[in-house]
Amino acid sequence: MTAELLQRVKDFTEAELTGKDEYFDGLPEQPTAEASRLHEAGLANWWIPHRYGGAGLSLEDSVDVVSELSYGDAGFAFGAFLPVLGSIMLQHFGDEELARPALEALAVGGGRVAVLGSEEEAGSELVRTATTFRTKGDQLVLTGEKYFSTNTDAAGLLLVLARSSEDADFAIIAVPRDTPGVEVIKRWDLLGLRSAGTYRVRFDDCAVPAANRLRGSGLRVLEASLNASRILIAACAVGIARRIRDLAMEYATAKPLRGAPLSGNAVFAGKLGQMETSIDVMRNQCRAAAAELDGLLAAADSGGTDLHRVGTLRSALAAKLYCGQAGWDIASTGSELFGGLGYTRDHPIGKLVRDMRYVAIVEGGEDIMRDLIYTRFVVPARKRR
Ligand SMILES: Cc1cc2nc3c(=O)[nH]c(=O)nc-3n(C[C@H](O)[C@H](O)[C@H](O)COP(=O)(O)OP(=O)(O)OC[C@H]3O[C@@H](n4cnc5c(N)ncnc54)[C@H](O)[C@@H]3O)c2cc1C
Known part of the structure; x- marks a missing residue:
């Protein structure tokens, strides 16, 4: 860039x-x-x-x-x-x-553009998706409910994961936001990320042209595409962590402890040294995963690599899992570092802790990341490095 x-x-x-x-x-x-x-x-x-x-x-x-x-x-x-x-x-x-x-x-x-995959009973287990589509002439008709979807109210186009009402076929179907039958039921009162809009949405006999179906199995299309957003969710942890570090330095420079600024204290120095190392490793893993995905996307653009076949990338899973964990450690250290002030709404650390928590939850929690890494990259001996 x-x-x-x-x-x-x-x-x-x-x-x-x-x-x-x-x-x-x-x-x-x-x-x-x-x-x-x-x-x-x-x-x-x-x-x-x-x-x-x-x-x-x-x-x-x-x-x-x-x-x-x-x-x-x-x-x-x-x-x-x-x-x-x-x-x-x-x-x-x-x-x-x-x-x-x-x-x-x-x-x-x-x-x-919003993507609507997860449902109340099908978040990580997307094979249990209950939203259905049926063919009616040259149209597809969708019915169902999506539990969480970000940006839906501001989006022009919704990409919805649905299963066929007739067989085990899954599809991603593009539904213009103004299609009759699309209803936003509520906006979630989130603990963190409160400036993003995340909604519960209902589809009631929403008819769209059959050409609005994306190619390939909907589950696989979602899986391959999630690599990009999982890496950027991980990158979010880098930004939040950098802010916590800078707030910590600002605070410690002004805070006296035993006659000297806290910033000169060896215990504080150790905490910040650890933080900086974690930030570097988080950023490096995000960049490495992103570079790998850039290569795959470029090859796919020129008709080469089949993204559908590649599916989930171990580097993207590692970025999300590691950044969720290291970011949470940094948030936890930060929440203790500002003393009593850090436990008030007068200081932003409370918000930063709540924001950081999402990295480990959205688009697959830690158990799911570990499970995917184990089943895809440890169980098949040829995939181990
Ligand atoms: C702010 C926000 C924005 C979101 N935006 C979107 C969006 O735009 N589009 C969208 O489709 N979804 C969105 N989601 C949904 C989000 O991706 C899911 O909530 C998330 O993937 C977790 O799924 P779940 O809620 O079904 O919980 P689950 O994954 O089912 O987790 C529930 C429990 O089951 C356990 N568990 C799950 N799998 C395993 C396993 N394999 N082994 C052991 N234990 C397991 C977990 O550890 C946890 O304790 C959003 C959610 C939030 C909070």
Whole structure:
């Protein structure tokens, strides 16, 4: 990425996000004014390829963009980068007539696309998906309920995982947000990421053209595309951790302990040294996973690698699992470091702890990450390294 673009992201973060913790923590209306200003600054949906009118940044570059945005506010960053999941689905599994206008709209209009997979009884066990589709003439008709979906109310297009009402076929189907029968039931009152909009949504006999179905098995399409958003969720932990580090240094420089600033204390130095090391390893794992995925996506673009076959990447699973754990350790150290002040709403650490928690939960919890790594990369001896 050009240094100039990263500088623009940093400038945006400083001007629009950092220090507005109370506002972002207050469940602001969607889409936020800051999301519109990200678009005005030419930074929304920065990964959309040049041929669709986007800035065409790689995922490896996106790790740094997300680290910057989440330094300011993780909920804002989550809402801004999550459309990468739907974009990859459209670009690699959608027919050109469906994908091109949708991707151009994201690049030019700065809007959002939402992905609706999880249900009340089918979060990690997506084979239990109960939302169905049936064929009616040249249309597909969807019925069901999705428990969690981020960006749905602000999105122009919803990509919905559904199973056939007739057989065991799963599909991802593109449903325009204004399709009759799409109903947002509620917005979740989240513990963290409160500036992102996450909703419960119902589909009641929603009819769309049969051409709105993406190619391939819906479960596999989702799995392959989740690599990108899982890496960027992990990158969010890097940004939150960097903010905790900087707040800790600011506090310790001003806080006297035994006649000297806390920042000169050896115990404090050890904590910050450990934090910095974890941040480096987190960032490196995110970049390595993103570079691997960039290579696969480029090959898939030129008709080479079959993303559908590759499925989930061990590097992406490792990034999400490790960043969730190391990030949580940093948040925990941070929450103790500010003394009593850190246990009040006058200090942002409480929000940062709540924001950090999501890294280990959303798009698969730690047990799921470990289970996937074990079953895909340890049990088959040829996959071990
Ligand atoms: C803020 C937020 C935004 C979200 N946005 C979206 C979105 O845009 N689109 C979308 O589709 N979903 C979204 N989700 C859903 C999210 O991805 C799921 O909640 C998450 O994957 C966890 O799934 P689950 O809630 O079904 O819990 P589960 O994964 O079922 O976990 C429940 C319990 O079961 C245990 N468990 C699960 N699997 C295993 C296993 N293999 N071995 C042992 N124990 C296991 C877990 O450890 C846990 O204790 C969002 C959720 C949140 C909170």
